[in-house]
Amino acid sequence: MAINLIYFSGTGNTKKVVEFVGKQWGQPIYEIDLSQKDIQSQTFSDDSLCIVGVPSYGGRVPFVAVERLQKLKGNHTPVVLIVTYGNRHYDDTFIELKDTLDQCGFITVGALAVVCEHSIVHEYAKGRPNEEDFQEIQSLVETMKKNLHPIEVPGHRPYKEFHGGLKPKATSECTKCGLCAKLCPVGAIDIHHIESVDEKRCISCMRCVSVCPSQARQCDPKLVEATRIKIQKPCQVYKKSELIGG
Ligand SMILES: Cc1cc2nc3c(=O)[nH]c(=O)nc-3n(C[C@H](O)[C@H](O)[C@H](O)COP(=O)(O)O)c2cc1C
Ligand code: SF4
Ligand code: SF4
Secondary structure: OOEEEEEOOOOOHHHHHHHHHHHOOOOOEEEEEOOOOOOOOEEEOOOOEEEEEEEOEOOEOOHHHHHHHOOEEEOOEEEEEEEEEOOOOOOOHHHHHHHHHHHOOEEEEEEEEEEOOOOOOOOOOOOOOOHHHHHHHHHHHHHHHOOOOOOOOOOOOOOOOOOOOOOOEEOOOOOOOOHHHHHOOOOOOOHHHOOOOOOOOOOOOOHHHHHOOOOOEEOOHHHHHHHHHHOHHHHOOOOOOEEOOO
């Protein structure tokens, strides 16, 4: 059985988790990176398995991931959902992801929530997923593999509203190397005006911050601090990875 890994990953943790989960099947693996702007239409048969991973943004699926997933078609194709989140909560991310994939012809047969370092407020879940998390994920996947069957997932409709996040800009340390513009998943950085950002396009994924070799792409520190305080209470409660659905 072919395993198709399909993921959106701003700063790399969702990709890392999806690849780790995919390896547990010990089968040939194909990858579709939804952060690429040119996702082609593709159809999957019912004798393959898809593993679809997204980070939770404000308790939702990043909308660009929804748009790009809608180009994929299943034919009663089984799918395992993976949602990574920064130790606050995933809220409606699973239900939105399942609804999107249902409409594309997939059947959700397993789901896993994984805590990863918060990609805006890095002190929350710092360094996760760590070795202990990967052992836990491995054991959860073993359990899930023995009992793949159509499941329901948590969340509410209408989905929680997400009004967008922080928009990183270049500081005076910027060397104009252009890497952030090249790797932005939505083309929000113009190579000729590298210091600014198209705030309407930017989805606040933090990739530009994470890839900048000079640490020159940053969010406004006051807004990061306001976010830190706003989500402090839930983020301080340690959470483990969990299997979702019965
Ligand atoms: C715009 C944005 C919104 C986020 N919203 C949430 C959230 O609602 N709950 C949460 O626990 N973590 C939240 N996070 C943290 C990410 O979900 C988490 O760090 C995720 O693992 C990042 O995955 P990545 O490395 O693949 O980008 C948010 C991060 C960003 C950038
Ligand atoms: S990656 Fe960093 S140094 Fe390079 S252009 Fe972007 S902000 Fe400037
Ligand atoms: S400009 Fe916005 S969308 Fe582009 S990489 Fe940076 S945070 Fe992500």
